[in-house]
Amino acid sequence: MGQGRVARGIALDRQARRGLMLTAPGTLYVALMVLGPAALAVAYSFWTQTYVTLDRTPTLANFREIATDPLYRTLILRSVIVAGLVTFLTVLLAYPVAYYIAFHVYRRKALWLLLVSIPFWTSYLLRVFSWKLVLGYNGVLNSALIWLGVIDKPLEWILFDVNAVVLTLTHAWAPFAILPIFVSLEKIDRSLLEAAKDLGEGPFRAFFRVVLPLSMPGVIGATLIIFIPTVGDYVTPALVGGSEGAMVANLIQVQFGKANNWPLGAALAICAMLCVTIAALAAAALLRFLGRRIR
Amino acid sequence: MMRRLASGVLPIYALLYLAFLYLPILFLPLFSFNDSKILAFPMSGFTTKWYAALGHETQLLNALGNSIIVGLFSTVFATAIGSLTARAITRYRFPLRRSSQALQMAPLVMPEVIVAVSLLIMFLSLGLSLSLFTVALAHVLVTIPYSISIMTSAFEQFDDSLEEAAIDLGEGEWGALRRVTLPVVAPGIVSSLLVGFTVSFDEFIMAFFLTGTEPTLPVYIWSQVRFPAKLPIVLALGTLLILASLALLLAAEYFRRRSLRLSAVQEGVPIA
Numbered sequence: 091m092g093q094g095r096v097a098r099g100i101a102l103d104r105q106a107r108r109g110l111m112l113t114a115p116g117t118l119y120v121a122l123m124v125l126g127p128a129a130l131a132v133a134y135s136f137w138t139q140t141y142v143t144l145d146r147t148p149t150l151a152n153f154r155e156i157a158t159d160p161l162y163r164t165l166i167l168r169s170v171i172v173a174g175l176v177t178f179l180t181v182l183l184a185y186p187v188a189y190y191i192a193f194h195v196y197r198r199k200a201l202w203l204l205l206v207s208i209p210f211w212t213s214y215l216l217r218v219f220s221w222k223l224v225l226g227y228n229g230v231l232n233s234a235l236i237w238l239g240v241i242d243k244p245l246e247w248i249l250f251d252v253n254a255v256v257l258t259l260t261h262a263w264a265p266f267a268i269l270p271i272f273v274s275l276e277k278i279d280r281s282l283l284e285a286a287k288d289l290g291e292g293p294f295r296a297f298f299r300v301v302l303p304l305s306m307p308g309v310i311g312a313t314l315i316i317f318i319p320t321v322g323d324y325v326t327p328a329l330v331g332g333s334e335g336a337m338v339a340n341l342i343q344v345q346f347g348k349a350n351n352w353p354l355g356a357a358l359a360i361c362a363m364l365c366v367t368i369a370a371l372a373a374a375a376l377l378r379f380l381g382r383r384i385r
Numbered sequence: 386m387m388r389r390l391a392s393g394v395l396p397i398y399a400l401l402y403l404a405f406l407y408l409p410i411l412f413l414p415l416f417s418f419n420d421s422k423i424l425a426f427p428m429s430g431f432t433t434k435w436y437a438a439l440g441h442e443t444q445l446l447n448a449l450g451n452s453i454i455v456g457l458f459s460t461v462f463a464t465a466i467g468s469l470t471a472r473a474i475t476r477y478r479f480p481l482r483r484s485s486q487a488l489q490m491a492p493l494v495m496p497e498v499i500v501a502v503s504l505l506i507m508f509l510s511l512g513l514s515l516s517l518f519t520v521a522l523a524h525v526l527v528t529i530p531y532s533i534s535i536m537t538s539a540f541e542q543f544d545d546s547l548e549e550a551a552i553d554l555g556e557g558e559w560g561a562l563r564r565v566t567l568p569v570v571a572p573g574i575v576s577s578l579l580v581g582f583t584v585s586f587d588e589f590i591m592a593f594f595l596t597g598t599e600p601t602l603p604v605y606i607w608s609q610v611r612f613p614a615k616l617p618i619v620l621a622l623g624t625l626l627i628l629a630s631l632a633l634l635l636a637a638e639y640f641r642r643r644s645l646r647l648s649a650v651q652e653g654v655p656i657a
Contacts, residue, residue, distance in 0.1 A: 109479025116470040116529060117485045123526045124491065127503030134506055187402050190395045202399075204638065209406050211634040213587035215603050216623045219610060220409040223416065223424050230412055233425030264406055315494055322496025324590055329610070339498040346502050346594070356506065359499045366496065 135357035144353075152357035162341070162358065169337040170365055172252060173320035174373075176259040181312050183260070184267035188308075189301075191268075192275035203272070210265040215325055221258040222329045226250055250332030258326050267312040274308025275301070306381035310374050317373065321366045338362045413627065417620035424616060435621035445622065448605035452586050455517050455601055459524035460532075460581030466525070467532025467577060468570075475540040486533070493530040500526075501594040508595065515597035523591035528581040535580060539573025539644050572644035579637035583630050602626070 136148040156162045191202045209217065224230045232244040247253065278301060286296040324339035331337070338358060345355030417436070421429035439445065467489075473479070474486050492500065501523070508519050543566065551561035567574075589603040596604055606622065609615040 105477045106479040109473045109477030109482060112469045112473035112477070113479075113482075113485045113489075116466045116489045116533075119466060120489050120492065120526065120529065123504065123522070124488075124495070124500065127500070127507040130506045130510055131499075131503040183402065186395060187399045190399045194395060205403060206406070208631065208634065209410060211583060211587075212410060212627045212630050213589075213603065213623070215587070215589045215606060216413065216627060217410060219606075219619075219623065220413050222610075223412050224409050228425055230416075230425060233427075237426040261405065261409065264402075318494050319496050322498045324498050324593075339496070342498055342502060343594075346505065352506065355502060359502055362496065363499055 131356045131359055134353050135360050137353045139351055139353050141350075152354045153361070155354065156357060156361055162361075165336060165338045165341050166358075166362060166365055168252070169321045169339070169362065170369055172255055172259070172337060173317050173323075173366075174369065175256055176263065176320050177313050177317040177373075179256070179260045180263045180267045180316055181271070181309060184264055184312070185271055185309070188268045188271035188275055192272050192278075203269070206268050207265045214262060217262055218258055218325050218329050221254070221261065222250075225254050225257075225330055250330050250335065252331070252335045254330040254332070255326050255335045255337070258330050259320055259323065262326070263316045263320065266315050270311035270315065271305060271308040274305045274311075278304045303381045306377060309381075310377050313373055313377060314370055317370055318366050321362060321369075410627065413620050414624040417617065417624045419617070422614060422617055424620075435617040436625075438618050439621055439625075442618065444600075445602075445605060448600050448602045451517055451599050452602040455521045455524060455592075456582040456585040458521040459528050459585040460578050462521075462525045463528035463532045463581045464536075464574060464577045467529050468536045468574065470529075470533050471536030471540050475537055475543075476545060489533055490530045492526050497527075497590040498594075501591050504591070505594050515595055517596065517599055517601075519595045519597075520592045520601060521585075523595050524585040524588055527588060527591065528584050531580050531584055532577045535577040535641065536570070536573055538641075539570045539576075542644065543569055570644065572640040576637040576640040576644065579633050579640070583633045583637075586633075587626075587630060 135152055136150070138145045138147070138149060138151055156166075187206070191199060191206075195202050222229075226232070227244050227249060232241075235241045236244065282300055282304075283296060286300050287293075291299065321337075322339045323337060324343060327335050327337040327340050331340075339362075342355050342358050342362070345351045345358060349355075416424050416428070418431050418433065419428045420432035420434075470486070470489055474482055504519075504523055504526075505515075508515065508522075513519055547569070548561045548566050551565045552558065556564065587603065588601075589607065592601040592604050593607065600608065602622075606619055609619050
């Protein structure tokens with residue numbers, strides 16, 4: 091028995107060494123390329139820059155500027171609100187599709203999943219660009235409606251603004267919502283539904299008390315995977331946001347480009363990241379709470 | 386009521402949703418054949434001149450070459466790293482297994498602009514000048530998660546006892562890897578290479594911040610989008626790019642399914 095334990099200890103040790111060795115390249119690479127730059131960005135955010143000279147005296151000046159200038163606050167707030175709205179709409183619109191594929195498609199599941207995920211593999215830039223063609227005062231949609239005689243003059247609500255940003259992003263993120271929700275729905279033991287039925291639950295109650303709570307992990311996954319990157323989206327506000335739709339990523343880009351104030355840009359990036367983290371944690375906690383509550 | 390909802394309304398909703406997904410993208414090919422620089426209805430007439438014009442845009446062709454170089458470099462490195470990680474997490478139990486997996490998957494869910502500007506700061510602090518190389522380094526980072534998830538499912542299908550059998554039959558570990566493991570997971574590797582290339586080829590933000598004087602194709606497209614006169618050419622280019630991405634994706638899907646089929650055959654083989 092003692093021998094067996096020793097042999098096992100050695101085997102574990104060998105496994106552990108193998109595992110660590112094989113994951114080392116990836117872990118080191120990602121750590122170097124994510125944690126290293128993040129540490130540098132934090133350092134930069136406490137420095138200041140006048141024209142081309144970098145002053146390395148630590149100061150809170152950048153953060154003070156962000157806290158007091160209403161422009162920065164507006165853009166950060168708008169980014170979080172837009173991302174929240176996009177996430178909510180995407181999950182809400184995608185849930186029935188995921189539900190349909192999981193529970194009502196039997197033989198062509200793979201085909202449906204492929205159809206849903208194909209748009210994701212076309213260039214993100216081009217997908218957003220196609221909305222730039224569709225929307226707008228003289229865009230495809232307005233010109234088509236006028237040509238067909240549906241309207242006399244261009245619709246005003248499809249101008250380039252925050253609404254256009256929300257619409258475009260909701261379109262862009264669709265597959266990210268469908269797939270995780272589908273996976274969690276697919277995992278649900280079908281006999282639970284029969285049990286609910288046998289116990290006298292109507293289909294609606296069975297859905298809200300069995301299916302929805304059990305699919306919460308997928309909803310939470312989709313929420314995080316959409317919300318976090320959307321806060322930092324650059325392309326969509328730049329292409330269809332117009333002057334009123336800019337978000338924090340556009341502001342960060344300006345600091346690293348035209349304005350050439352890297353420390354301020356770094357501070358903005360860090361503030362955005364903090365807001366994202368707090369909002370994402372809050373959203374996940376809320377969804378988990380709701381999932382437990384309705385059960 | 387619920388049943389009628391499920392059998393009647395749901396399929397219609399799902400189809401409408403698909404239409405919403407595909408419709409905007411279809412305007413790209415549609416207007417790329419339109420004989421006018423104004424992108425609006427009514428359309429003017431059929432032409433292929435925008436496609437013919439693509440061949441004369443030397444900057445575009447250079448950008449295409451740049452994208453191919455960056456894509457090949459990124460996908461080869463990311464697939465190598467991703468395969469090692471995937472092998473480790475499917476086969477071995479070791480300390481920090483979960484956290485190293487989570488760390489390597491993290492680039493998938495981080496706001497790209499923030500990663501891009503942080504990398505920009507680091508590269509310039511290290512004294513690297515911006516070039517296709519810095520873009521490729523970033524693309525390896527964003528491609529690793531895709532490679533890990535594809536290779537993890539490939540290795541999950543692989544039966545470890547095959548490798549053990551090869552070793553029992555006298556192969557060295559290296560020989561077993563080369564002659565048993567790699568051939569079985571080869572379709573997964575091909576799938577990972579294709580997906581990684583597509584991801585890098587379409588990636589814009591990292592390239593936008595980290596390229597020097599040589600643009601990749603998405604960066605080139607970005608620079609052209611502002612000139613209305615160039616829009617039809619961008620549409621033609623975009624149409625071709627979407628077709629290329631689709632072809633790569635479908636090829637990757639074919640190989641992924643083949644790797645699943647191979648392992649199904651493998652399970653049928655009695656290993657006594």
